Amino acid sequence: MAFVVGSHGRLVRREDGVWKVARCATGRVGLGLHGRCARRWHRVRMEGGGGMAQDGDEAAEAVDVDVSGAEWKKKMKQKQDLNVLQTQLRFALKAEDYQLAAEIRDKIQALLPEGADVREFVDWRSFGVPAWLADRLERLGWELPLQIQRQAMIATLEKERDAAVLSQTGSGKSLAYMVPLLSRLSDQLFECSSSGKLADKRAPVLALVVVPSKELAAKQALLLYQLLGGDLRKESDPGSKLNMYQYTGPRGIRVVGVFDEDTATRATEGDLLEGIQIVLGTPKYLARVVKSLVILPQQLEAVVVDEFDRCLEMGGADTLNTLISSRAFHMVCGASVTPEQIQRAVLSKWLNAPLVVTEKKVFENIEDAAGIKRLPGGLTHRYCIVDGWRALSALKGIIKSDVNLMQATSKSPSEASPRVVVFVPNEEIARGVAEKLRLVMWGQSTAKIAVLLPKTGVIPFQIMEYFRDGVVNMLIMTPESSRGLDFPNVSHVYNLYLPLSIEDYLHQAGRAGRVGQTAPGIVTSLVAQEDRDAILKIAEQLEIGDAMQQIYPPETELPDATDKDSTIRFLEDLYYLEEAEGPEPKE
Template identity: 25%
Template sequence: LLRSHPQLCALSHGRNSRAGDSGSESWSLLSSWGIGKADTCSVWFSLSLLTLLPCPLLSWKAPHYILGMSEARHDRVRRKYHVLVEGEGIPPPIKSFKEMKFPAAILRGLKKKGIQQPTPIQIQGIPTILSGRDMIGIAFTGSGKTLVFTLPVIMFCLEQEKRLPFSKREGPYGLIICPSRELARQTHGILEYYCRLLHEDSLPLLRCALCIGGMSVKEQMETIKHGVHMMVATPGRLMDLLQKKMVSLDICRYLALDEADRMIDMGFEGDIRTIFSYFKGQRQTLLFSATMPKKIQNFAKSALVKPITINVGRAGAASLDVIQEVEYVKEEAKMVYLLECLQKTPPPVLIFAEKKADVDAIHEYLLLKGVEAVAIHGGKDQEERTKAIEAFRDGKKDVLVATDVASKGLDFPAIQHVINYDMPEEIENYVHRIGRTGRSGNTGIATTFINKACDESVLMDLKALLLEAKQKVPPVLQVLHCGDETMLDIGGEGRGCAFCGGLGHRITDCPKLEAMQTKQVSNIGRKDYLAHSSMDF
C-alpha cells in the first residue's frame, strides 16, 4: 500500500484537474446563457429535479413468475379476453386479484360483493396502473372500470400513510373527477367500503372526501381539515374550492377522470385543464371512457404522458350482454305502451327520457297506475335525487324514471330492463343508457321507442350499432340506407364518423359537429358571460 501511494496521489490529482476543467466549462456555458453565479444554485436545483422526476407511486411489482413468462403468453391471454393494447413497455396481464397482491381485507371485500375473478379491463388495467403508467381505458359500460382506478388509489394511499402519516389539512394524494353528483357519490361509497375493511383489519384508516354540489361546503371542509388521502369531486365544486384556496393539490400525484367523454360533452374541458394547472408535481393520469370520439383523443394526447391504451371492445360499442329491442311507437301511444313494456321483466326497471317535463309526466302517470316509482333530473335538488336513488337501489321502489343524469356510470346491479322513452339526440347517450343493464356478465333487455320525430342520422347510427352487436333490426330501420362506405366492418378501422364515433354516417354529415360549429358561429362577437354556468356548485 505504501509503495503504491505515489501512484494513487497522481491518479487523484489527475481526476481533480479534469473535474476543474469540466467545472470551468460548465461556468462558461452558464455565462453564455446569461446566468450569473447568484442564479446558479436554482439552476443546479432545477436540473437535479429533472433527474429525480420519473418515479413510480408504489413499490408494487408483478409476481416474479408472471414477469418471467414470455410475451407470447401475455398476448394469448389478451386475445382470450379480447383486450387490445397500445403503447410501450406494457405490463403483463394478471388473471386473479390475489396475484395482484391486494391485502386479504380487500380480497374478502371483493368476495362479499360476489366478485371472484377480474373482468377483462381489470386483468390488464389494474397491473398497468399499479406499475405507475398513464392509461386510457376504453370499455363498454358495466365492464368493471370503477374498480380499475379505485383499488390502485387505495393501495397508493395506504403505502404513503405507512411511510409518513398524513397530518391536518394535508392531501389529497389521489383525486377522482366524475361528471355527475350521483356517480361521484357512488364512487365515494366504493372507496369508503374498502377503506373501512382495511381499517377493521388493523391497517391505517384512510380518509376520503366527497366534494360535490348540493352539499354543504362547511361539511366537506370538516373532512378535509383532518387531512384526506383521497377525494372524489365534480369539476364545478372542485374548481370553486381550488379558486378559494380551500383545497390544495400540492401533494396530489394520482388523477382519474371517470366518464371523460361525458365531461367533455358537458363543457367541462376548460375546467379540467384549469384543474391540471393546480398540480405541483409529477402525476399519474388515468382517463376512462365508454366512447372515444376525436375530441377525447386530442384531449388525451395533451393531458397524458406516454399512455397505455387498453380497449375492451370497440370504443362506443354497446355491451354484447344487452338484448336490444327497437320498436316504432307513435308519440300519443307511448305512455300506454310503456305500461305494457314494464311487464316484460320483474322490477327493478329504469326508464330514460330526454326532457325533464317528460320525466315528471311519466312519473305522475305511473303513480296514478299504482306503480312504485321515483324520478330524478337536474331540476330536482340534491337531497331529493339522493333519496330517490337510495330508495330504488334498496328495492323500496320498482321503477326509476330519469334524464341522462342517471346514465353516466351509475351502477344498479339488479336491473334487467332499461326502457328508452325516446331516442337520445346522440348515439353515445344511447350506449350509456342501455349500459345500465347487462352489467358484470349478466344479461339485460333494452327497449327503445322510435318514431318520425327521431333524427335520421341517429337512427342510421342505431342501425349500424344493432348490426355490429348482431341484434334484430326492425323493418323501420332496415329501409334506411347507410351505404357501405359509412358502415364499420367488425374489426375494421377508419370507418364511420371520425368526430363522434357514430357508425351510420361520415364526418361530413355529423350532426354533433354541425351543432357545435353552429354554436361557435352564433357566439362570435358576443362575450360569453355564462362560460362557467355549467359548474356544478
C-alpha cells in the same frame, strides 16, 4: 349541513347542525348531503320524488318479440368469453360447487395466452395489488378481477404508466381505476394512518376523483368507503367477514365529496377538507376549490377523471388544466371516450405517454384502440314507432307484455322479478310520466314506481337506494342521471324519446346487461315515425344495426261492456295516458 356515512360509529349532530359519525376505526365518508337527508343511509322511507303503485293488472297481449328470455339464456351460455366465465366461476365458488368451478377454470385456462397460469390470472395479488386490498376485495364479494380490471392493473401497477381506460358500460370500470388508485396510494395511506397525520389538519389531500354528477360522486364515495374498511350493512353481524376487526388495511382514512354550492363553500371557506385524504367531485366545484389554493395540484399523488368525455364537455380544457398537475399519476376512464379525446389529453399534458386499456388488450398507440366494442354483447335492442300522443299508452302495454313474457319463461321467482328503467328527456317530463304511470298501473302488483330527479327532486340518493334494494322496481330517469350508476339486474330499459346522440343511447342502454347480472337485458326505444331513420343510424354507428328489432304496440283490448268496473278503469286509463303529450321528435 353535511351527511357523513360511518359503518361502525353512530350519527351525531354538531352544534352547527352538521351530522357526523362518531369516531370509528375505519374512518368516514362525507357525501355533502344536508337537511332532511341527514339520516341513516339505509332507512327505507318513501317521500318526495318516489311512490308506489298498488295491486295487480290483468295481463295484456304479448308483444311480438323475436328473442325470449329462454333464448337469451341459451345465447349467453354459448358466449364463453372471459367475463362470462369469471362470473360463472364466482357463482360456482360461492355455491361451493368445486367440480363446476374446476370445469370453468379449465375453460378460462384454454382462453389464456400460451404459458399463462390461470391461478395468477384470477388472483388480485399477482397484479401488484397489496395484500390488505386484495383481502378486502375478496371479502366484499369481488373474489376475481374482471378483464378490464386486469388490463388496467397491468398498465398502471406492473408498467407504472398513466392510463386511459376504454370499457363497455357495466364491465367493471369503477374497480378498474379504484384498485390501481388505492394500490398506488397504499404506502401513503398507511403512513397517514400510523404517523398521526390523520389528526394533522394541514396534511395535503392525496388524490382527486373527478366525476360528472353528484349521484356518481356519492356512489363512488361509498365504494371507496367499503374498500377502506367501511360496512354498509343495515344490521351488524359480529361474525361477518366484513367485520371491522377482519380489516387489515389503513384505518381512519377519510373521503369527502365536493359537488354542489354548499360543499364547495365549506371546502373553500370552512374546514370540510381538513384531514381529508381523497376528494371526489364534479369539475366545476373541484376547480373552484383548487383555484382557492385549498388543494394544491402539485401536492397530489393521483388524479382520476371518470366519464372523461362528459367531464371535458362540462368543464372544458381550462377546468381540467386547473385540476391536473404534471407530477401526479393520471387515469381517464369512460365507455364513450374516443381516441381523439385521449389524443387531446396527451397534447394538453393531462396524460403522460398513456397506455390505452381495453378489455382485450393494452395498447401503446392510441390509434390502435379505435373501433372497440362499446355495448355489452348480451343486450337485445328494439324500437317501436308510435305517435307522440300514444307513447305512454304504448309504453304501458309493452312493459306489461315484457313482464308477462319474463315471468312465463323464468324458472324461479327471483328470475321473474322485473327491474325497469324508463328514460325521458328532462325532469319536468319525468314528473308527469311517473304520475300518470302510477295512476294507470295501480292494478299491477309488480309495479312499484319512483322518479329520480337530481336537480329538482328530493332524496335522490335514497331513491337510488330504494331501487338498488328492490323497494321500487321501476325508476324514471333523465339522461343526465345515466352515467356510471350501477343498479343490479336491470332487466329492461325503455327510452321514451329518441336519444340525442350515440353517447346517450350507449349510457342509457348500458344500465342493463352489466357484467355479473343474470337479468336478460332488453333495450326499447319508442320514437316517432320521422325519427325511424335516426334510431337506425344510432344502431349502425354502435354496430348493433343487424340486432335492432322493430316491435309494435299491443292491440288495445276493449273491456266487456257488461263489466262496469273494467269499463270505468279502461276509460280512466285512456284519459290519463292519451291526453298526455308524447316525446318531442329530434330536430
